[in-house]
Structures are given as structure tokens and as C-alpha cells.
Amino acid sequence: MTASDFTGKPRPVTTKLLVTVLLVVLWVVVYAALSPASEWIVRQLPLDPAGGTARALAFFIYDTPKVLMLLTLIVFAMGVVRSFFSPERTRALLAGRREGVGNVAAAGLGVLTPFCSCSAVPLFIGFVSAGVPLGGTFSFLISAPLVNEVALGLLLALLGWKVALLYLLLGLAVAIVAGMVIGRLHLEGWLEDWVRALRTEAAPLAAERLSASDRIDAGVEAVRDIVGRVWPWIIAGIAIGAGIHGWVPEGLLAGIMGREAWWSVPAAVAIGIPMYSNAAGIVPVVEALLGKGAALGTTLAFMMSVTALSAPELIILRKVLTVRLIAVFVAVVGLGILAVGYLFNFLFG
Amino acid sequence: MKDVKVLGSGCKRCIETAALMQGEADRLGVPIRLEKVTDYAEIAKFGIASTPGVVVDGKVVHAGGLPKVESIAAWLSS
Numbered sequence: 232m233t234a235s236d237f238t239g240k241p242r243p244v245t246t247k248l249l250v251t252v253l254l255v256v257l258w259v260v261v262y263a264a265l266s267p268a269s270e271w272i273v274r275q276l277p278l279d280p281a282g283g284t285a286r287a288l289a290f291f292i293y294d295t296p297k298v299l300m301l302l303t304l305i306v307f308a309m310g311v312v313r314s315f316f317s318p319e320r321t322r323a324l325l326a327g328r329r330e331g332v333g334n335v336a337a338a339g340l341g342v343l344t345p346f347c348s349c350s351a352v353p354l355f356i357g358f359v360s361a362g363v364p365l366g367g368t369f370s371f372l373i374s375a376p377l378v379n380e381v382a383l384g385l386l387l388a389l390l391g392w393k394v395a396l397l398y399l400l401l402g403l404a405v406a407i408v409a410g411m412v413i414g415r416l417h418l419e420g421w422l423e424d425w426v427r428a429l430r431t432e433a434a435p436l437a438a439e440r441l442s443a444s445d446r447i448d449a450g451v452e453a454v455r456d457i458v459g460r461v462w463p464w465i466i467a468g469i470a471i472g473a474g475i476h477g478w479v480p481e482g483l484l485a486g487i488m489g490r491e492a493w494w495s496v497p498a499a500v501a502i503g504i505p506m507y508s509n510a511a512g513i514v515p516v517v518e519a520l521l522g523k524g525a526a527l528g529t530t531l532a533f534m535m536s537v538t539a540l541s542a543p544e545l546i547i548l549r550k551v552l553t554v555r556l557i558a559v560f561v562a563v564v565g566l567g568i569l570a571v572g573y574l575f576n577f578l579f580g
Numbered sequence: 581m582k583d584v585k586v587l588g589s590g591c592k593r594c595i596e597t598a599a600l601m602q603g604e605a606d607r608l609g610v611p612i613r614l615e616k617v618t619d620y621a622e623i624a625k626f627g628i629a630s631t632p633g634v635v636v637d638g639k640v641v642h643a644g645g646l647p648k649v650e651s652i653a654a655w656l657s658s
Binding site for chain 2: 317318319321322345346350352353354356357358360361425429436550551
């Protein structure tokens with residue numbers, strides 16, 4: 232029995248939950264209709280169905296709503312889940328954790344804890360100064376951008392759940408192992424001096440109690456923020472992908488990006504570092520490239536290096552890390568990504 | 581006169597938070613002295629791990645993301 236049973240008026244939270252459930256049901260119905268609807272649209276066009284233009288258009292018309300819908304749902308779900316985790320609570324959970332368990336926990340929490348990229352430095356300082364080991368802090372900082380909801384959502388939409396799950400597991404593995412290696416090297420002395428000197432107490436923040444309504448709002452806010460930001464990239468990526476799908480001949484890329492070309496994985500990692508983008512525009516291109524002979528491991532290694540080792544983030548981290556420590560960070564994470572690239576190529580050859 | 585500090589490196593959300601604090605203070609008629617703290621070492625000393633953070637009269641009341649308008653009213657009127 233709730234208060235609403237007596238007054239007869241539904242409480243706002245109940246209404247909001249109901250609306251959310253209805254929207255999710257509507258989502259499923261529309262999603263199921265996407266494939267027949269897009270096929271029907273393409274059939275109405277005065278084009279040769281086997282021609283490049285028809286194939287490119289079919290790719291674009293089907294993939295655009297599909298990718299945007301799946302991403303919206305996943306970002307919403309992640310937004311709700313993330314309302315249960317705050318960086319302050321995460322820091323308290325990780326403080327003083329031993330190697331191993333601490334790195335696994337840090338990598339997992341990196342996926343779940345929300346923080347905007349402009350918080351990377353305060354977060355780093357906050358963690359280190361509150362006694363989170365350096366290796367654990369790095370496991371967190373690597374997994375947060377690497378295994379993000381945009382990457383997972385797009386992989387799920389375009390390459391299926393097996394690839395998405397493998398990306399999640401191997402992304403976590405890179406974060407855990409790289410963090411452990413950095414921890415083992417005992418590089419605390421390579422932090423900037425003022426960071427090492429800081430020993431802070433966590434602020435006694437009153438824990439905000441969130442209602443179900445607040446958590447739904449958090450999901451909606453995440454959609455507005457993330458999908459609102461990445462959708463032009465996604466559409467551009469799908470358009471390029473559609474072009475590749477329609478007009479690039481089969482097997483053309485096998486020589487450059489195929490699994491026979493062993494050097495393609497390191498090349499993909501090296502090209503990915505200076506690129507500042509998100510996974511959003513790249514995955515649709517990846518999907519189309521795969522169809523033309525590119526290897527999965529090579530393309531995923533490229534995507535991982537774009538998200539985990541972006542040059543702008545390294546420049547921000549320079550405020551707290553010495554150049555030597557940044558170099559170690561890039562080398563360790565880069566090697567991890569290389570290993571993942573070769574592994575994917577081996578598994579999905 | 582309440583002493584309000586907004587902690588953050590100067591990103592978009594930090595600027596929005598400062599504007600929100602000032603706007604609510606004006607609306608409620610509470611005089612405040614607003615200060616933006618952008619130095620990382622200074623921010624770290626307040627013990628928060630995510631920005632924007634809000635400090636009212638020396639006490640940390642908020643960390644991470646935009647604060648809610650109702651919360652701001654509560655901080656300013658206490």
C-alpha cells in the first residue's frame with residue numbers, strides 16, 4: 232500500500248516509472264520493425280537492388296536508426312546504473328586495496344563510476360592523496376575511457392554481443408594488467424612533487440539519497456548529454472561506412488588491414504593515439520571495413536588506442552605526472568592493446 | 581554574507597554551476613561572495629574527487645555534476 236492508494240491520485244514517481252516502462256516497450260516494437268521497414272523503403276527506390284548505390288543506401292537507412300536507438304537505450308541504462316556510484320564513494324572503496332583485488336575492483340569501477348573528462352585530474356589527485364595505490368588509480372583511469380558505454384553500445388549494435396562482451400573483458404584485462412605493471416614499477420616518485428606532498432582527508436559529504444525518479448532523471452540526463460554530443464559523429468561514420476559498403480570492392484583492404492599483415496596492428500595503435508575522437512564515428516566505419524577484408528583485431532586495436540590513449544588527455548595528465556611516467560603509461564597500455572589486437576585477429580580470423 | 585566557492589578547472593559544467601549559484605542567491609535575496617577555485621592543488625585540499633564542487637562557508641556540500649536547484653536553496657538558506 233502506498234499513499235496513492237488512499238487519495239486515488241498517482242504519485243509522480245509511479246507515473247514516471249510507468250512512462251519509462253511504456254517507452255521501453257515502444258522502443259522494442261519500433262526496433263523490431265526497423266529491418267522490414269528499411270527494406271521496404273529501399274525497394275520503393277528506382278534503383279538496381281544489386282547496385283552499389285542501393286547497397287549503400289540500404290546500409291545507411293537501416294543502420295542509422297538502429298545504432299541511434301541501441302545507443303540511446305544503453306546510455307540510459309548506464310546513466311541509471313551510474314547513479315548508484317559516485318567518485319567519492321569509489322575512492323573510499325579503493326583506498327588501501329592490495330594489488331590484484333584492488334586492480335580488478337578499480338577497473339570494474341572505472342566502467343561504472345561517472346565522471347566527466349574534465350574531472351580526470353582532480354580525480355587522479357583525489358585518489359592518490361586519499362591512499363588509493365598508484366596501480367589501482369591507473370587501472371581506474373584506463374578502464375573509464377576504454378570501456379565506455381558508447382563503445383560497448385556501438386559494438387553491440389554493429390558487431391553483435393560476442394564481440395561486445397569480448398571487448399568488455401579484454402578492455403578490463405588491459406586496465407587490470409597495465410595498472411598492476413605500473414604499480415609493480417613503484418613509480419610514485421615520478422609524480423609531480425606537489426601531488427606527492429598532498430595528503431587529504433575525504434570531504435565529509437552528506438550522502439544524497441536518490442529516489443527512483445532521480446535515477447530515471449540521471450538516465451535521461453546521460454542520454455541528453457552523450458547521445459546529444461555524439462550523434463553527428465555517428466551519422467558521419469555511418470555515411471562513410473555506407474560508401475565503403477556500397478562501392479569499395481571485396482577484399483581490397485585485406486592486404487593493408489587484413490590479418491596477414493602483421494604490422495597492421497602496431498600501425499593501427501600508433502595512428503590512433505594522436506586522433507582525438509570518440510568511438511562513435513569509428514565503429515560504423517569499422518563495420519564496413521570488416522566486410523571488405525579488414526581484420527577485427529586490427530580495427531579494434533585502433534579503436535582502443537583512440538579511446539584509451541588520446542593526446543589531449545595525456546596533456547591534461549601532464550599537470551600531475553612527469554613526462555617519464557606518462558611515457559611508461561603509454562608504453563604499458565599500448566602493449567596491452569597490441570596484445571588484444573593480435574588476440575582478436577587470432578580468435579576471429 | 582555567505583562565502584561560496586565553486587571548485588573546478590574551468591570546464592563548462594563548472595561555469596554553469598557558478599552561474600546557478602549566483603542566480604539562486606539573487607533570486608532568494610541571499611548576499612554571497614562567489615569565488616571560483618581553479619588551482620588543482622587548492623581543489624584537492626577540499627578532499628573531493630569529482631568536479632564541479634561547491635563549498636559554502638568553508639564546508640563542502642557538493643561534488644560532481646550540476647547541483648540541483650532545491651539543494652542550492654537549502655545550502656544558501658541554512
